[in-house]
Amino acid sequence: MDMKMFKLALRHAWPAALLLMLAALFGSYVYVQKRIPPTAKASVSVRDPLTINPSEYTAAQVAFDAIVKSDRLAENVQKAMGPGTPSVAGKLSVEVMIPSNGINISPLYVVRAQDPDPKRALTMVKTAVDEARKLYIQLNQVGSSQLASVDRQRVQASNDLAHATVALNAFNAAHGGDVGTQLSTVRAEFAGVSDHLAQAKADLATVQRVSGGTGLSAANARVAAYLTQLNDTRAQLMLLAALEPQYQNLASELSTARTSVQQFDTLHASLAANAAQPINDQIKALDDATMDSKALMKILVYLLGFIVGLLAAMGAIYLEANRLRSREGTEHVITALCAPTLGRIPRRAVVEVK
């Protein structure tokens, strides 16, 4: 389309183009009113327990963002805002912002509330933060019953440890000391005697081959003595080896009971520390409730509406240009044929007959 044709089409189609532009902008306005309602926001920092109490760390059982998204919080907020308040469900949202430094992992929660009434949106977000804090404390605070339960399990584990110790000590006393230690000693002794016997046998063979009888009786006597000692050690080792499974069992029970006691000790200390530390110290309101302008989003929507309107207007101008061009086309045909126009077949020349 050349500029001349564009200007001509614009002169003809400017009302339609303007109407399309206005319609698109009106559509944007309706979208902004319906889809981008006034939003209030407040930010809350929930400090990580590791940062508060590094030696006794336990993570929160229910995270703050999950609480903000819960229906229970919506109900609590609606109740707190008083009768006549419309449903809060679906109007609250939360954005979790993780710090970028990677050292302090306490996240920041930005709580938002949407409502057509800006004042009510502000009240809603304030109430939501207060109610969410209460719910967080209620759900994550360590109770005395929890500590008592851990204590009970800890005492049971200590009893188990005492029983296992007594049983193992009695077993060892009945068999002349710690069976495990005895086993190790006798095994080492058996290995030493075996080595000595092998050496004595080698000496005997050398004497027989080299000296031809001198010192033979002494070598024989040394071999016989080691053989006797080896048989005694073997008998002792077999006796202790028969006791080994029972000893291992008792030692294992003792080890398990000791580990269990250690774990309950750690858990008890951690819970006690958390109970002593007020949990609401973990939650810090960072920014008070303010209105979220969303100006950029609105500008983008209006810009999009403007572009759509512009495209539609250009389309209308293009169609008008085509229409004008077709009119121009008839003039070309008449000139080429040197004949008058007799008539026109309208666009809707035939109709369906049922």
Added chain:
Amino acid sequence: MQWSSESTQDARALRAPIVLPSPNAPASTVDAFGLGHRRPSTAAADAFRTLALTVDRLLEESDLRSVVVLSAQSGDGRSLTAELLALALSEIRPPVRLLDADPFHSTVKDAEIALDLVDEPAGGPTYAVLTLGRELFRNQGDFLSATKTLLHRANEGGATVVVDVPACESSSIPFAVARMASCAIYVARSDSQLSGLHAEIRAQLDLLGVHLLGVVFNER
């Protein structure tokens, strides 16, 4: 000579009887012309009534009441124009015969060759569709001869004949038939950019002595 070119040597075709597949068949109606269950819209009917008045007045000066509907390319609306013009003419000066003389792309589905209707216009219908099927003729020469015979017989019976022919770009038949008829109407699309082709066709029609009444623009 076969269908690819015109024949003038086979003069026997003029004397030869035309084979009628079904001589007693009833005259075809507008449905048979390809419109099916469609009728002209009010706007189209009015436009073609005006056109029919113009054509009728222009044909008054002519002995042979026949008009050929021409166009440069297929799809220009030639057949629709021929049919709507024939219908409109039948209202003001019956009888009218619409002759489909396009052997390549006949729009007639069920029409019969009903030459007896042309012979007896007084007893026949005010409007009828006639066709010249390609398969009935050995070559283009025979086809043109039959067309000429039909035109003459129809005129002798006092009927006005509107003839639909192939596109000028694709066949020589439209020029030959236009020469036989008393005048021609040219159909062109309103957004046509084929000025050169139109001018060439006009020059050819002038050389053949065809009386071009004017142009009907198709705005569909």
